[in-house]
Amino acid sequence: MVGGSSWRAAVAEMREAVRALLSVLEPEQVRELRAGPGRLDAPGLREWTYLPGPRPGLSTEGLGVRQREAVDALLAAAHSAPGAELARGAIEVERYRRARAGATGADRYWVRLLGDPDGDGPWGWRMNGHHLAVHVVITAAGMRVTPHFVGAEPARLPDGPQAGRRLLGAEEDSARTLVTDLDAGRRAKALFSAAPPDDILTRTDPFADPDLLPAGLPHGDMTPGQQRSLESLVRRYFDRAPAAYAEECWSDTVAGGLHALSFSWAGGLAPGDRHYYCVRAPDFLIEYDNTQDDGNHAHSVWRHVRHDWGADLLRAHYTDEHG
Template sequence: MDGFRSEATVAAEMREGVHALLAALEPEQVRELRAGPARLDAPEWREWTYLPGSRPGLSTEGLDGAQRDAVDALLATAHSAAGAELARGAIEVERHRRAMAGATGADRYWVRLLGDPDGAAPWGWRMNGHHLAVHVLITEAGMRVTPHFIGSEPARIPDGPQAGRRLLGPEEDLARELVTDLDAGRRAKAVFAAAPPDDILTRDDPFADPDLLPDGLPHGDMTPGQQGLLARLVRRYLDRAPAAYARECWSETVARGPGALSFAWAGGREPGDRHYYCVRSPDFLIEYDNTQDDGNHAHSVWRHVRHDWGADLLRAHYTDQHR
């Protein structure tokens, strides 16, 4: 994990990043950046997708170099150093995919600013496009950064200057090591299907529902070594976020008891096999699939049952306003 930054420090960095972006934009671009309803708990804010296609907001496609640098700098503030590398990687792999398909033109992602970063009211921002979805909300009480989605098509770049690159390789390898280490009895609980689903099961649902996922193998039924692998896998996702928020989420899991975690797998266990896995708990869920394009197209998502879209912070803020 990179150096610790408090949530207040991260929020200040984001404010600076937003101001730098606003200063670099033309008036019409600022209007596009601010597209959306005034209240941050409006249903529209829960609309998202990781599929190709346009979104509301400011498109990066027409930005000049300084403007795009400002977007990239803002994107980095929502992550740890490792998380920022993943987010940049999703964009880089998407460029490779488009080049292999003969597509021309600039990157196509959309950025939206929610609320006023200089006021006392909640505010936030998001960046969305094919295989990248980052959602940030900040109040005086804290910050939230889920849903968080990273995809990679291809999962392994077959040729060219980046040949062999596996953006989500650690996410895949840790889970495979875990399922491979299970004995027959434990594996029978963990593996819920011989054929994996074609995509993550929660898709782009507005609400995270762990009950959509299979029960899998409980943490308490694993050996200590397997429990350690599961913890490393979970931290791989949580540690995408700035350290303060990642620590908060992990501390919540530890306080509840890691026995609430479970792990499930579907598909083959050999490298290159189509496969899927998930981790569920009462607080969050993690999903990963590498099933499309004959097992060379990966999706990964981290959702939080209460924190997605900053719903808990918004609820507290609006409740306090009406007391």
């Protein structure tokens, strides 16, 4: 089970980041930050979206410089260094999109603190907005960081100082390398549709269900090189999280058997073609699509069947509390 002592340094960093944020907020802002029910397993806390629009919590739109720096530090604490860069990148690309559309005003994301980080009970926080959804739950037994969603619109910046930037380029290229390396027989098993879906298949479902995804090409039916490519792709998503936690997620995957992994692709194979892929496993799923705006609008998500929203940790905590 993910949740050994190796995650504690990341939790300590997040706890300090929360304290720093609270120290620079006004009382009304603290009330907005703490919006939410008392228990972290309340059904309403599984409601989420990666579309534009307001969320419960503290809006970043009206924050001062020090306050925004504190939010940025908290966001970074929930990630590895590359993961933090990816999360910041989602905000930067959204900033570009809004400016190109003529929108005014600061970044529009919402931060929500749940529970007491200085208490003995479960606590967590989340940051949500267009194309970014980060969810963290912590108990004495472990931490969880899924659902984790990052998107980019446009997928490739066409102009400006960062012209050509592809926020999710490595996620796309790694999967394309795998699918184009498949021989005809294996590729036929991996390709489930010539036309890709318009979005990730799990959308904003409150519960992650791998059965929504195609069966795909199993890890065991791949060549050793293709297997390594699939494993590297999975690790790229896990590595968004703090390093020790990501390593535990990977150890759990290996212990469960890499044969349980499968890979599927839909759409074109050439760069610029509209496409979709997913990785399916008994305990987690990964989805990526670049289909909207004629293949220049990317979504990516990592979800866990039992761990999403810290469900397993919360169930154990509340059972013990009332046992």
